[in-house]
């Protein structure tokens with residue numbers, strides 16, 4: 001029998017994940033954290049506290065929500081501009097209150113929203129339906145670290161598209177102080193899966209996809225072969241690149257207003 005305190009199977013590659021430290025979740029539940037010896041993925045013990053952690057799906061303390069959505073709308077526009085059909089259909093997966101979907105439609109992209117846990121406040125009328133087939137690119141920001149079953153959840157996203165632009169902070173290269181890493185956020189209990197660059201490389205390979213990253217936070221799984229250097233520099237030059245990415249697009253703000261008004 002496996003001693004839970006010592007090791008667990010890695011949720012990504014099934015190799016041994018060894019105990020690394022304990023941490024108090026939501027100031028009340030003590031959880032162990034495990035690191036995969038092979039792919040370096042880190043997972044908490046079975047997160048029995050999730051129901052409580054999601055009583056309010058978007059944290060009250062998440063003061064960066066609006067700013068992050070503006071930043072991600074720029075990054076998404078640039079990635080679409082360089083490598084995808086800008087007239088295609090796009091989906092913001094686990095899109096929260098629908099802010100990114102609205103921002104992307106305001107820029108001029110045909111964007112849709114889906115999220116089983118949140119109310120679509122900012123982009124009503126643009127929920128994903130069965131008619132929305134052939135999604136060019138899915139965006140999934142700040143989602144992967146919330147996944148209880150990353151393989152199952154990723155496969156759900158892959159049913160929509162083989163191109164996924166997502167964000168999650170990579171485990172730092174130097175893990176000496178990993179128990180103090182701010183991205184663990186034990187206070188709110190929602191971050192339960194943490195990825196090394198290697199673990200994401202392996203995941204992409206498993207589904208025969210190419211993997212691109214900025215080495216910190218922004219990642220792309222795609223069937224396409226693109227420039228590694230250009231992709232990794234997008235966050236650094238996002239303001240200037242965003243300026244070019246909008247050329248030739250016309251905002252859907254007014255068009256949507258008329259469309260929703262007719263419903």
Ligand SMILES: [Zn+2]
Nearest residue numbers: 010013036039
């Ligand atoms: Zn692993």
